[in-house]
Amino acid sequence: MATNLWYICSVCMDNGRLTDADFHCQNCGKYYCDECLSLHNQMYKKHTAHGIYENEKWPGAKGVEELFTQCEEHGGNHIKMFCEDHSQLCCSTCVLIDHR
Incomplete structure (x- = not known):
């Protein structure tokens, strides 16, 4: 059985939840969990x-890169640099406030 490691339900993500996607709609281009697909x-x-068993027909994991490049502390800001002193990824706001 195929496993889902990187696909997140588009509807759930829009509502602030991280739910594994089990389906991809070819027409919408979105990912769905069982509940949202219904x-x-x-x-x-x-x-x-x-x-998910046909995931070779799915495009790349849209939304996942976005999820991993956003600052956890300052949502919506993108990671811009790495602070070697604190071993932490930082957005522009982090740099201004905590990592000067």
Whole structure:
């Protein structure tokens, strides 16, 4: 059975939750967990969703890179540099406040 290591449900992520995606909709280009796919399928009957067992048909893990490049402390800011003194990744706000 295929495992999901890097795909996050697009709807759940928009609502502040990190839920593994089990499906990718070819038409929407979004990822869905079981619960969100059920709602998606009710609205979009002609869309084609591929399960995790067909992940070779999925595009790259959209949203994951974004998730890993955002500052945890200053949400929305992107990581810009590494502070060697603190061994910490920093955004511009971190540098101004804590890492000058």
